Amino acid sequence: MEFMLKLTLYVYCAAIVVYIVREVWRANAMRWVAFGVLSCGFILNTILVLTRWAEANHAPMSDKFESFVFFAWSIALVYLIFELVTIFIVKVHESRIGIIGALQCVLIVWMIYAALQSDSTIKELPPALQSNWLVTHVICYFLSYAALSMSFSAAIVYLIHRGIFSGKQKEAVVDETGSQKKKDYSFDKLAYITVSIGFPFLTIGLITGSIWAKGAWGTYWGWDPKETWSLISWLVYLAYMHLPLMLPKTNIKKSFRPILLSIILLIAFPIVLFTFMGMHTLPTSSDSNHIYAE
Amino acid sequence: MAKVTEPQQRKSKNDSKVWEILCSVKLAVIIIVAMAVACILGTVILQQKSPEEYVDRYGAGLAKFFSAIQLTDIFHSYWFSFLLILLCVNLACCTIKRWRNKVLMIGFLVTHISIILILIGCVIDLLTGVKGGVNVYEGKSVDYYLTRSDYQKVPLGFQVFCDDFIIERHPPKYKLITYVKDKDKQKAVSLKVGKRIGISGTNYAATVKELIDDAEVLHEPINVSDKPNNPALYIQLSVRDNVTAEGWLLAKDRNWYNDTQRDLKIDYVWADSDEAHERLANAATKSSTKPTLEIRIDGTNIVKNVLVEKGNKVSIEGTDYVIEIKEFALDYSKRLVPLSEQELNNPAVMVEISGPQGKDSRWSFSKYPDYQDKAHKTIYKDVKLLCTVPEDFSNAKNRVRIVQNRSGKQTITYIKDGKVISTIDWVLGQNYDIADSKLQIRIAKYFPSHGLKKTVVKSTGGHEGHNHGPGEHHANPAILIEMEGPRGKYAEWVFAHTPPHWYPDKNFAILYEQSGMEVKDYKSILRVVENGKTMVTKTIEVNDALKYKGFVFYQSSYDPEGERYTGLQVTKNPGLIVVYTGFILLCLGIVFIFYVKPFLRQKLNKGKKIKEYYSEEEMLAEHIE
């Protein structure tokens, strides 16, 4: 297991490098090399998840180790699907999505590394976790987190981009290849699209979590820190989704609006990560039902 | 941007300023952000604690401030409720205002209405619902519950019996932990057979070579060398070819065997020289050790030893005591049968002490020297007795002495009533009659250097003697672990529940231990009785509750020590149906907005060519028609 995990880690590390190379040297072949390396990592990761599932006899997302590996898997999955969609369905050829790929791989590597550091022994599920709602709940959350992490990467890239080209990004993107091929994504739009992919899952995760809590503890909402923070993440993305409706009615400069939205995403994803793994640092965590690890 | 609002639409509503604000998305964003901030505060500041705790933690000033603006119980504060109401109003207003019977609007309408439904459902529960708990002892019943908020007793109107409470546990699991001392590094490693586990940062490694789920140790006698370092014989006694007893005798260790039924003792002695052999083979009595009694008088340093033989009498100098041995038993509980038929089990001696205050008799046990029979009155408390019986003590009349020496002489001597009857040479595997008894002796094996080979095998089961209740057999797993390090490889069997096993350099250890028996499930068998009639019986467990007359009983806790009561959460949620309807609508609505609507829009806009995946206009005006 540890060997497989390390191997996966190295393949993902390689993927970071390849995606960066792809950004610099934008040959069509390079895109497939990058895609291939990440796919290899993803396949290894899938094997990890499946063997763990078989060994542990429960869906492998109950403790820190399992959820890190599973989160890495979801990030890779969502990104790969997204890239396939851009290539084959949306057909944005010279897409710059590769840089997002590199950033996603960094996050994946972090997760796998965290898994390597954590206790990988198989633990039995406490009675409350033996519910099918849990599986739905967790899968929804991780898919959503994966999509939201992409919006985070996109927001970073957008802000850096704006910093460098200070508003003249249109020209920078179109340049000489623009005539034949379709335009690249603008990263603020990409961010919006990924949030709109992730947000429904976030909502369904919140709801299934609540239904599960009702079945196990008899209350669907108890203002437990973990519950509260998942509500906070949801609220922040909800605000983000409603802002494009509000901004035109304010006197915020049009060119500044995407920057504001990106900054919100920059705040939002760390909140998600905190909900996922920072709960034990809260002063109120000792009163919690849901914070198992550490 | 364009087409923000149609002026026509605007006029048709009688839009006062307040209405405008209540409909606005600006208010929505403000409420959402305010709620997020409130939630953050609600997890950063301790909630629902006693006033003293706040003073302790935040100081008097801050504590006062917190309680003044209800930061100590945010989620039940008036201002948070106000926020929720405002949210509902905002949602309702904007939904009404933007209501359009268009397909693309479905998602917007459904999500917004569903959130209102969820909140309404929660309010219904809050006003008419029940949230409480009660503990029920096994075999007892309750007809009330306690409210969660202030522990008021509220009658249920029926009785709930807990017929049984069960905690199911997973079978024990075992884990392997490695420890490197100089790095103070401890790590749980996987228990896979054949996998070499390197300890990163060191040159130690461990490999589990074999794993037996339920193992036991077999000690198999083997011969280590041809030199007579630890001579041993395997002896068989038989009557008419039926073996009645057999076993190993070790010259340097356990070298005798008592057959109490036949009043026989067998000794195995090793002679250093031929002369010694001669002497041993022909001597009637080997100066055999005898039981002794040590007499000490407290408060003095008088100590006296006497041989334990019936009738022996000593007077203790310096005192007025005379002590006489009255009786001796090798096994106190069988003291009435002849001594020669008793086995060495619980030896005891009865003495009579005569002194200035008359006679005092008592039993003294060699295993419990200070035992004083409470029923008897001891007069001479200062007389302390300690009876010592040599392990090989025997009173047998018949004796067999097997003697061997280095040069290969080997004889059997038969002695009866202290007289040598015969001495013969013996060879392996041959039966010899023991003089006039019906018994035959055969020396089946001779190991000049007897040793034990420890083998670990799968337990055949059926062995008792561990600390566990009847019926449950706890397996005793063992692993053959190979430890690698600077001094090479060492493989050894390690049993669970044993102390850490150290590598020879005392810097690397492994521990193989049980990682606890985790709880698999809590179950309570509940029975609802109303007007003397049993209405429902159900075994509830976590994630599977009992429902009766709107009440739902959840398995929520248990008596952590005695496991004698079950903790039930009692709820009544009249708003549940509303909340769940809201949940379902919210899921459907949101999926519609983000996964269905974009495609629908594309279809509806078929006439127009879509140049880009998402135009900037569409981006910003995403929801605006």
Ligand code: HEM
């Ligand atoms: C999962 C939850 C929510 C979703 C998916 C959602 C979705 C939407 C959508 C799609 C629109 C645009 C409707 C259109 O096409 O015209 C909208 C508008 C609006 N939403 Fe929400 N919403 C949600 C929750 C909320 C909440 C909690 C509030 C209030 C606090 C809110 C307040 C508003 C307001 C005020 C508008 C009207 C904007 C306008 O009039 O221009 N929404 N929402």
